[in-house]
Amino acid sequence: MxxxxxxxxxxxxxxxxxxxxxxxxxxxxxxxxxxxxxxxxxxxxxxxxxxxxxxxxAPKAPEAPKAEVVKAPEAPKAVKEEVVADANLHKITSPMVGTFYASPNPESPAFVKAGDKVGEESIVCIVEAMKLFNEIEAEVTGEIVEVLVENGELVEYGQPLFLVKEA
Known part of the structure; x- marks a missing residue:
């Protein structure tokens, strides 16, 4: 229960x-x-x-304008997905729904940023789901080309987080 x-x-x-x-x-x-x-x-x-x-x-939350909530996040995703198809880059995707964190704590620098080299077991971020902090590994060797999400942003299952140029 x-x-x-x-x-x-x-x-x-x-x-x-x-x-x-x-x-x-x-x-x-x-x-x-x-x-x-x-x-x-x-x-x-x-x-x-x-x-x-x-x-x-559940208590009613104050309603936000639906156009901002729905349309604002979708436009960047479509543009970024086109970049992936054109450049033949590897996408590191979120394995779950949760909150994206670029660093282990607010005082620390980000795990990776654009231009950093990563290995298959390099930790690139944390996705927090139901108070569990899950370390996400690169699973490829290469160079981070772009970070696709902001720190503290809610991410969906399968959402691209990073673009990596494989070595």
């Missing part, structure tokens, strides 16, 4: 992402989150006849 704090963390992640609906099933627990005009609805049920949790509505 999920703890209330875990459910709240999932709500925050879904709310700040472009995902409209999220379903999680594990053993006898089912969690379904669906964005509905600024409101996130959470419902959990158990298959066993012990108890059924009521529907909980």
């Amino acid at each position: 999920l703890k209330i704090q875990e459910i709240r963390e999932i709500i925050k992640l879904v709310d700040s992402s472009s995902v409209d609906e999220f379903v999680f099933e594990h053993d006898d627990t089912k969690l379904k989150l669906k964005k509905n005009s600024g409101t996130t609805v959470v419902s959990t049920t158990q298959a066993a006849p012990v108890a059924v949790a009521p529907v909980v509505e």
Whole structure:
């Protein structure tokens, strides 16, 4: 059974992402989150006849202009994906949905920047998901050509993070 704090963390992640609906099933627990005009609805049920949790509505967040939220992030992605196709560069992508961090802590320099050489096991960034900090390795040998995301930015599964010119 999920703890209330875990459910709240999932709500925050879904709310700040472009995902409209999220379903999680594990053993006898089912969690379904669906964005509905600024409101996130959470419902959990158990298959066993012990108890059924009521529907909980998350507090309404102040609505941002939809044009800015939807269109602003998409334009840079399309341009950057075209660069990848034209230059035949390797993309290092995010293995999960989470928050991108370029350095191990705010006082430290970034793991890598444009022009840095990396090896297959070089750590290039951290993606934080549900309070777990996951170190992301380059998995190729080469030179970082471009960093595609900003520090602290929410990233999606499969989203390109870096462009690498393979050696």
